[in-house]
Amino acid sequence: MFIATAVLSVLLALAFAGAGFPKASGKEEMAAQLGRLGVSAGFMRVIGALEIIGAVGLIAGLWVGALGVAAAIGLALLMAGAVATHVKARDAAKGSLPSLVLLVLSAVTAALGLAAL
Template sequence: MFIATAALSVLLALAFAGAGYPKLSGKDSMAAELGRLGVSAGFMRVIGALEILGAVGLIAGLWIEALGVAAATGLALLMAGAVASHLRARDTAKQTLPSLVLLILSATTLALGLAGL
């Protein structure tokens, strides 16, 4: 089960690092997209920092299991908020799907991590 958890953790860490960097750096296109969802520029940077910290936590969780579980929990909650924001904005399924997929993968990683404790 460790191999599945490790593989999923690494893939998620790459995805969240890639998603978090443009938010943290304040990229204009990301600010426009999140602004449409009602997210301020300052909060966008907070979200980006949380995504990057979650990615680091997933990788650290390969050695410290509780940290990986905590990171997966935080990322799943973050993505639940993202899905809720997309639904509140009445976004299309295509716009909501990336957040939903990351939510499912984060929850899966969390379940695998809990099973490994």
């Protein structure tokens, strides 16, 4: 079970770090994209920072299991908020699909991590 948790944690960490850095650095393209959903530039930076912190937590969770579980739960909650934001903005299903996939993968990672504790 550790191998599955480790693989998911590393893949999710890469995905969240890749998504978080453009948001945290305030890239204009990202600000325009999230602006259509009603997300301010300041809040976009907060979301990016949370994604980066979550990615670090997932990697640290390979050594401290409870930290990885907490990071996965936090990222799942963050993605639940992302899905809700897409729905509220009446975004196309295609737009909310990446957030939904990351939500499910984060929840599975949290569940696997909890089972391993």
